[in-house]
Amino acid sequence: MEREPPEIVILMLKACVFLALVPFICISQANSEQLDKSVSREIANNENPGFISIDCGSNVDYYHDETGIWYKTDEGFVETGENRMTSSSVKLNYLYFGKQLITLRCFPEGDRNCYTLKPKEGKNKKYLIRALFSYGNYDGKNLQQSFQLYLGVDLWQDIDFIEYYYHTEIIHTPSTDTIHVCLIKSSPTIPCISSLELRLLNNSIYQNEEINSTGAPQPLLKLEERFDVGPSTCYYKDPRNFVGRRDARYKDDVYDRMWSCDQLLYITFDWYPMGLDESINMDNATNDTYKLPANVLKSAAQPRNVTRTLGFVYTAYSSTAQYYVYLHFNEIEKLSDGKKRKINITFKNQPVPSKPIVLDYLKPVTLNIKIQGDVLFNISATSDSNAPPILNAYEIYKLITPLDSPTYAQDVGAITDIKSSYLVNKLSWQGDPCLPTEYAWEGLVCTGDTIPRITSLNLSSSKLTGEINISFSYLTELEFLDLSYNELEGSLPEFLAHLPKLKVLNLTGNKLSGPIPKDLKEKADNTTLELSVAGNHDLCMTGSCKKKNIVVPLVASFSALFLIILISLGFRIFKRQKALSFHVIPPARSNSKKWGSLKSKHHAFSYNEILNITDNFKTIIGEGGFGKVYIGILQDRTQLAVKMLSTSSKQGYKEFQSEVQLLMIVHHRNLVSLIGYCDEGEIKALIYEYMANGNLQQYLLVENSNILNWTKRLKIAVDAAHGLDYLHNGCKPPIMHRDLKSSNILLDENLHAKIADFGLSRAFGKDDDSHISTRPAGTFGYVDPQFQRTGNTNKKNDIYSFGIILFELITGKKALIKAPDETIHILQWVLPLIKGGDIQNIVDTRLQGEFNINSAWKVVEVAMSCISQTAAERPDISQILVELKECLSLEIVQSNTGSARDIIELTSLSTGSEITPSAR
Structure with missing residues (x-):
């Protein structure tokens, strides 16, 4: 003892x-x-989902009472500029936006300064973006403001105003997850901005005919006019004491549009405001896809002489300018039985639409019209109309067709990662790297007729430290790379030799060490590459390097000495403990993120092979915290999925390593198979079998024309349950997935389902079925509420997530259902229907009732047991698997949809005959 x-x-x-x-x-x-x-x-x-609200120049976040909107400071959205405040002598007491006008972010340095917006909803969504500007004589010079505003690479607006404030709006559908809003110094005036706001729109509204294919630059709609034409009090006195225009915002406007009203309209066009009828309850309004606020819908204008037309003229900037006009109508008078208001609309004397519009009480109608040149319309009553014509509101947008495509997305990702990794502090490194050409990033040269590519990068004397980042390998069009006179250290990476078009590589004056890679030296020797490495004293030029003697100084520190003793004691205790029953790859070092080579029977790919099979990373098929996934093709035309580790994400690195540890030891036909790996220094890649039909979430989308029938959905559920059963009960120790969701259920060419993405998985010992976790795990919408409350991690967390997936299969809806004005969880939607016994509306309506009701109810019951609020009451996955097989057999037998092969396959699934030995 x-x-x-x-x-x-x-x-x-x-x-x-x-x-x-x-x-x-x-x-x-x-x-x-x-x-x-x-x-x-x-x-x-x-508080405002789908909103980004920035009070530029503010020092604090705050809640704005008049609009009900939370405003943030611009910290994290912009890297340059300085905060200013308007003069106290200038009164900017506008009710709905005056607070935002008082503070400014001004940019006295640099020709282009950019805000970077990254909405959670991502690309290919429609957004309204609004910028507000004020001057308020903040510098005491009483200057007229003049500069340019860009959205990405496109000119949005020439900002030129002498008023107290100015605002502009644009509707944009980005093809990338990042949106740049840039102020350009085009005159001696210092550009300043007061507020920048982004609002998520429903993709079905503000349509235009010019939508391009996915990935191409989308046309922009720039707001010219948006008028609420109804209120009788459509004027106010501004700080200069004259009657004029009023701008208002309403809390019930889910898109937070700014509505204008101007008494001049009534004078110029002889309109008569019908006023605001406060007694109307707009909660009963239907068919309002544009979600107009109640104040706009409850008021209207009509011609002062009811026998005449409502006419309007908007003078275009040029005869070739194109506009989209949106006319909003809402019947606010209860006409006696059988009577209707019927109206004709003409644009430049052409009837639009071909038939009259018949208005029904409190049923809004929006008419969308495209027109070139001056906007001239007339609204008149038909001969059999029982009431004069009316108009509630209108909007005019100018069509802006993008002139240029942004820089190639892979190049943008690589150069952005380089900027972040090395903390490059160059004033011009904002917005798009290559465009507009006069504002391209310093040190970059870009070429390309349609989509710009980075062909030259000069980062000489840029104070770069650390190792040479793998992100340089993604600049596949690079011909010239100058990294000279920095503090770069470590070995010279092999991937530089595989940049296909690199002609000049200057690494002079760094602290690089070790041998020059063979392929790089060969390129330099045969003069296909001009290589400069002078000044790297520890770099071996001959191909064989002698190890230097290393002297380790003794640090006489009392605390350090006892720390060593403590570590020694801990190591002795650790040696006495029972080791884990399966092999784990050594963890990453905290300072260099290097870890042990992947040693297994799996095929080892070289980086050069990775380049070849991915065609220089040509096609991205996915992306996560670890990095990007590319499609790869072997010489025999076998398709693969290649997951590359990004060095910029520490969390992604941990998930990547966790996935390696598990996939080396677990094998099952319902888990995605690891084919091979690449392990060359900083370059880490995993190569998987290619799943031709993507993930389950994509396949269930409303937009997908290939609708899964009920039998196929049950088979997918059984496949997924088999995979999870193997992890929970077939592996020793058991393994929790911890991030089960429909996007992690992949489908092969035969729609067989396999579980993927083990980056958050955790293995538990025999006596360790639960664990208190402080690390976030899972995806919102699928995470067990009990885990969120207690942090208690166990197998029943996976069961809850599996129940959500079952409900997605049943209903065809996502875990988080997005509506124009809110996002609700799938359980909020489905539980009332289950309580009402409405199985026809519970099951995906696209199936048109083609399913067995008994099997459907049984699957619903299984899903309900999975999402029990008490984790202990949730069944084991083995029990769930048995019940799902019964559902499938019931469907096959009773619907007569199954063949003999289906029955044989079902029997095979029941025996689990293809399960490989447990992980040990």
Whole structure:
């Protein structure tokens, strides 16, 4: 029996540990404060889902009472500029936006300064973006403001105003997840901005005919006019005491549009405001796809002489300019039985539409018309109309067709990662790297007739430190790369030799060490590459390097000495513990993120082979926290999925390593198979079997024309349950997936389902079926509420997620159902229908009732058991598998949709005959 250490030694060890941890405690507290601030901003943003609201120049986040909107500071959205405040002598007391006008972000340095917006909803969604500007004589010079505003690479607006404020709006459907809004210094005036706002729109509204294919630059709609034409009090006195235009915003406008009203309209066009009828309850309004606010819908204008027309003229900028006009109508008078208001509309004397519009009480109608040149319309009553013509509101947008495509997305991702990794501090490195050409990033040369590519990169004397980042390997059109006179260290990476078009590589004056890679040296020797490496004193030029003697200084630190003793004691204790029953690859080092080579029977691919099979990373088929996934093709035409590790994401690195650890030891026909790997220094890649039909979530989308029938859905559920059963009950120790969701259920060419993405998985020992986790795991919408409350991780968390997937298969809806004005969880939608016994509306209506009701109800019951609020009441996946097989057999037999092959396959699934040995 070992003797216990003396008490004095224990006390000294405790003191040593405390001293060693003091810096980390301080750092932890600082991080906690930063986290609190981050969480506060996140909560504020959740108050207005689909909104980004920035008060430029403000020092605090705040809630705006008049609009009900949370505003953030511009921290994290812009890297340059300085905060200013308007003069106290200038009164900017506008009710709905005056607070935002008081603070400014001004940009005295640089020709282009950009805000970067990354909406959570991502690309290919429709957004309204609004910018507000004020001057307020902040500098005491009383200057007229003049500069340019760009959206990405396209000119949005020439900003030129002498008024107290100016605002402009644009509707944009981005083809990337990032949106750049840039201020360009086009005159001596210093550009300033007061507020920048983004609002998610429903993709079905504000349509135009010029929508391009996915990935191409989409046309823009720039707001020219948006008028609420009804209120009788359509005027106000502004700070200069004259009757004029009023701009208003309403809390019930889910898109937060700014509505204007001007008394001049009534004078010029002889309109008569019908006023605002407060007694109308717009809660009963139907068919309002544009979601107009009640104040706009409850008021209208009509001709002062009811026998005449409502006419309007908007003078175009040029005869070739194209506009989209949206006319909004809503019947606000209850006409006696059988009577209707019927109206004709003509644009430039051409009837639009061909038939009259008949208005029904409180049923809004929006007419969308495209016109070139001056906008001239007339609204008149038909001969059999029982009431004069009316108009509630109208909007005019100018069509802007993008002139240029943005820089190639892979190049943008690579150069952005380089900027982030090396903390490159160059004023011009904002917005699109290549366009507009006069504002391209310093040190870059771009070429390309249609889509710009980066062909030259000069980062000489840029204070770069650390190793040469793998992101350079993604600049596949690079011909010239200058990294000279920096502080780069470590080995010279092999991937530089595989840049297909590189002609000049200058690495002079760094701290690189080790041998020059063979392929790189060969290119330099045969003069296909001009290589400069002088000044790297530890770089071996001959191909064989001698190891240098390393002298390790002795640090005489009392606390360090006892830390070593503590670590030694800990190691002795650790050696006595029982090792885990399956092999784990050594974890990453905290300072270099290097880890052990992948040693297994799986095929080892070289980086050069990765380049060849992916055709220089030509086609991206997915992306996650680890990095991007590319399609690969072998010489025999076998397709593969190649997952590349990005060095910029620490979290992605951990998930990547976790996936390697598991896929090396677990094998099952319902788990995605690992084919091979690439392990060359900083370059890490995993190569999987290719799943031809993508993921389940994509296949269930409303837009997908290939609708899964009920039998196929049941087979997918059984396949997924088999995979999860193997992880939970076939592996020793059991493995929790922890991120089950429909996008992680992949489908092969025969629609067989396989579970993928094990980056968050965790293995548990025999006596360790639960664990308190402080690390976030899972995806919102699929995460077990009990885990969110307690942090208690166990197999029943996976069962809850599996229940959500079952409901997605049943209903054809996503876990989070997005509506124009809110997002609801699938359980909020389906549970009332289940309670009402409405199976026909529970099951995906696209199936048109073609399913067995008994099997459908049984699957619903299984899903309900999975999402029980008490985790202990949820069944084991093995029990769920048995019940799903019964559902499938019931469907096959009773619907007569199955062949003999289906029955044989079902029997095979029941025996689990293709399950491989457990992970041990």
